[in-house]
Amino acid sequence: MHGAGDVRVEDVPDPTILQPTDAVVRVVRACVCGSDLHPYRSMAAAAHGSAMGHEFLGVVEAVGASVVTVMPGDFVISPFAYQDNTCAFCRDGFQTSCVHGGFYGHGDVGGGQAELVRVPQADGTLVQPGIALADADEAMLASLLTLSDVFLTGHHAAHMGGVAPGRTVTVIGDGAVGLSAVLASKRLGAERIILMGRHTSRTDLGVELGATDVVPERGAEGVERVLDLTGGEGSHVVLEAVGHMPAYEQAYGVVRPGGSISRVGVPQYEDAPVGFGSLFGKNVVLSGGPAPVRAYIEDVLPDVLSGRINPGRVFDRTVALDDIAAGYQAMDAREALKVMVVI
Amino acid sequence: MHGAGDVRVEDVPDPTILQPTDAVVRVVRACVCGSDLHPYRSMAAAAHGSAMGHEFLGVVEAVGASVVTVMPGDFVISPFAYQDNTCAFCRDGFQTSCVHGGFYGHGDVGGGQAELVRVPQADGTLVQPGIALADADEAMLASLLTLSDVFLTGHHAAHMGGVAPGRTVTVIGDGAVGLSAVLASKRLGAERIILMGRHTSRTDLGVELGATDVVPERGAEGVERVLDLTGGEGSHVVLEAVGHMPAYEQAYGVVRPGGSISRVGVPQYEDAPVGFGSLFGKNVVLSGGPAPVRAYIEDVLPDVLSGRINPGRVFDRTVALDDIAAGYQAMDAREALKVMVVI
Numbered sequence: 001m002h003g004a005g006d007v008r009v010e011d012v013p014d015p016t017i018l019q020p021t022d023a024v025v026r027v028v029r030a031c032v033c034g035s036d037l038h039p040y041r042s043m044a045a046a047a048h049g050s051a052m053g054h055e056f057l058g059v060v061e062a063v064g065a066s067v068v069t070v071m072p073g074d075f076v077i078s079p080f081a082y083q084d085n086t087c088a089f090c091r092d093g094f095q096t097s098c099v100h101g102g103f104y105g106h107g108d109v110g111g112g113q114a115e116l117v118r119v120p121q122a123d124g125t126l127v128q129p130g131i132a133l134a135d136a137d138e139a140m141l142a143s144l145l146t147l148s149d150v151f152l153t154g155h156h157a158a159h160m161g162g163v164a165p166g167r168t169v170t171v172i173g174d175g176a177v178g179l180s181a182v183l184a185s186k187r188l189g190a191e192r193i194i195l196m197g198r199h200t201s202r203t204d205l206g207v208e209l210g211a212t213d214v215v216p217e218r219g220a221e222g223v224e225r226v227l228d229l230t231g232g233e234g235s236h237v238v239l240e241a242v243g244h245m246p247a248y249e250q251a252y253g254v255v256r257p258g259g260s261i262s263r264v265g266v267p268q269y270e271d272a273p274v275g276f277g278s279l280f281g282k283n284v285v286l287s288g289g290p291a292p293v294r295a296y297i298e299d300v301l302p303d304v305l306s307g308r309i310n311p312g313r314v315f316d317r318t319v320a321l322d323d324i325a326a327g328y329q330a331m332d333a334r335e336a337l338k339v340m341v342v343i
Numbered sequence: 344m345h346g347a348g349d350v351r352v353e354d355v356p357d358p359t360i361l362q363p364t365d366a367v368v369r370v371v372r373a374c375v376c377g378s379d380l381h382p383y384r385s386m387a388a389a390a391h392g393s394a395m396g397h398e399f400l401g402v403v404e405a406v407g408a409s410v411v412t413v414m415p416g417d418f419v420i421s422p423f424a425y426q427d428n429t430c431a432f433c434r435d436g437f438q439t440s441c442v443h444g445g446f447y448g449h450g451d452v453g454g455g456q457a458e459l460v461r462v463p464q465a466d467g468t469l470v471q472p473g474i475a476l477a478d479a480d481e482a483m484l485a486s487l488l489t490l491s492d493v494f495l496t497g498h499h500a501a502h503m504g505g506v507a508p509g510r511t512v513t514v515i516g517d518g519a520v521g522l523s524a525v526l527a528s529k530r531l532g533a534e535r536i537i538l539m540g541r542h543t544s545r546t547d548l549g550v551e552l553g554a555t556d557v558v559p560e561r562g563a564e565g566v567e568r569v570l571d572l573t574g575g576e577g578s579h580v581v582l583e584a585v586g587h588m589p590a591y592e593q594a595y596g597v598v599r600p601g602g603s604i605s606r607v608g609v610p611q612y613e614d615a616p617v618g619f620g621s622l623f624g625k626n627v628v629l630s631g632g633p634a635p636v637r638a639y640i641e642d643v644l645p646d647v648l649s650g651r652i653n654p655g656r657v658f659d660r661t662v663a664l665d666d667i668a669a670g671y672q673a674m675d676a677r678e679a680l681k682v683m684v685v686i
Contacts, residue, residue: 088576089576089599089600089601091599092599092600092601094600094601094625094626096626097601097625097626098598122359150409160626218511233431233432256432256435257432257435257437257440258432258435258436258440263623265618266618266619266623267618267623269618270616270617270618270619270620270621271614271615271616271617271618272612272614272615272618273613273614274613274615274617274629275610275612275613275614275615276609276610276613277613278613279629279632280606280609280631280632280633281632281633282437282440282632283437283440283503283630283631283633283635283647284632285628285629285630286617286622286628286630287504287626287628287629288623288626289622289623289624289625289626289627290543290623290624290626292626309620321400323523
């Protein structure tokens, strides 16, 4: 990406093994993330472009001398962040805070919207899904690809928010993360799932994925609708998958006393209400952050492999790598919910 | 209280049963709360004074027609808020959000710094401690009195923050609530308890109650000290018992990635940092609010009655009701940690 709206496919030198803990992966499927749209809308024109993409499936091409869990030829999923998966924070299940971790497209680590990518900390990062690439059909590839970020980001929201059987969950946002949060909440046994969103094609998919109610209204009107739907009590859990202040305000408006708000939309604000009139007065718990995807893959994989859940349904468009600029454009214009890149 | 610094003891009509769910209690011990100091410092002079006090032990004097769990002559503890203890939020354990609940000293409900007080929702509110008034010595009365608010507010912080065996806990604030949070953390099995406070007489008591380390430094220096003490990792749980912004800033500075901040100091701010640079980036959980004391009394009582814990040690001064103005003055000047009122 060279600036707002300026996505180019360029030839760059192939990545190589720089550290004994590295792998190089040949990418098979990648995708465009809602978070990629932030620079797509606002990045200042730059002399050198930024490598993009952090969600991918691929086949290991080469490994460093100390890598023991994967070898060339292995089909792998990469979480959107890399990690050693052994440090104190990784052991706590917060791999996005790994002391040896980092993010694709930063420093000397390239992006996943590419033919080849260097994966640092390969042993801690790459996961073999338990199915051969040749045996995975398109729908399975799509679902496996969501374990790189989008579905497990929705799952992280639900997990941190305490979604459990008997709970009423309100999901704010009908983007791919919001719909993933709906599916994750259903998988965790939520009794009722209220989806706040106003794009009918998306909320229709949300209903198929598990939403029991759809609230298209926003702001005070939306809050009132959710309170009405919950007998005036509010929602046990609110999953905020947008990241803008109006969504946060809706969240504390609809949450039940003693309930929780879990955020996975990257906050586009630093300060927000947390005092007596918002969170404190009704003992609301606020959680969330960058999803430690690595912590959840093994738990969720069996449900994907068995077809019990199909998180890949959030993909509604496929482009070739050469056409990825059209993919960005379609997501930016909301013509596509989430775009897969075939490489 | 008639205005800042203006506390008077006045004769007012005795409270009477107004609702069939009421009780009238003859107060035996009351106390002055840190939160009473807010109006003591800032209240505008008023034509009519405000009834003060919300923590008390007493003997039931009269009950309304529908009250079944207490009768005249019973020795009782009152939580600082009243509640029906049967509504949906009470059943969730968040009695401070009770739909029929409220607070002493508001509307037609008087305060606990008085000879007699009307207790609404007596069945849901009053708890018999399982010891007769005549059998409770002064130290036991002091400890029972803390179950009205201060110790269980510290316990609420620890409970919501997830204090458990093996956890490192940092307590910010060496007031009576902070010291109660230290004791509550020790009771819940915290491995290490770092107390941030700079009043030696108070932090010395904190060490007796369970603090393993004391950090007198504040701000960036204090944060650095706590990070040093935790091998650079930060504290699993931070209990914020102050309520001012610098304490909140310290809290997110010392918390470990994936850790939690639990607040029980009533926030003297509404907006605070919660974005990528404070809470979100390291997946910090923010909890806390007015303590639902009623939820915890039965759980903690056996440890008080057996003498396993002595939360009443936070009281370091006793005044008669007629001298309560001196009690406020001593707490305001930090000459007293917490003042008990004998009635």
